[in-house]
Amino acid sequence: MSSNAYGAAKAAAWSLTNGVRLELAGQGTLVTGLHLGVADTDMSADYVGDKVDPTEIARVGLDGIEAGRLEVLADEWSRHVKASLAADPSAFYTSLAGH
Structure with a gap:
């Protein structure tokens, strides 16, 4: 995997984590x-x-x-x-x- 693709995947994972955190906040789930x-x-x-x-x-x-x-x-x-x-x-x- 190229370093650009790896970096993009890490950025996407960071963004996904933020989205999942918002989705689960209402039920009191901590997403770290x-x-x-x-x-x-x-x-x-x-x-x-x-x-x-x-x-x-x-x-x-x-x-x-x-x-x-x-x-x-x-x-x-x-x-x-x-x-x-x-x-x-x-x-x-x-x-x-x-x-």
Whole structure:
């Protein structure tokens, strides 16, 4: 899968999570979105860059659910992406050049 297709799939999943959260809110169901950049798994074995230990992702996710959070941003990359959503898109692409 190309990185563009993977990124589009992650964005779609983020949007779907928001929609499901709205649909289930009336019955009191908590839907927590867990977002991350790259976990250190077999799937990312060939990826060169920062990776997060899957155990840490699980811990952060469960902590977020226990705290009743709607979203859990599990690593620095997901926090960077989330923060950039409201900003001028050119700033995001400029920051990628530094990666």
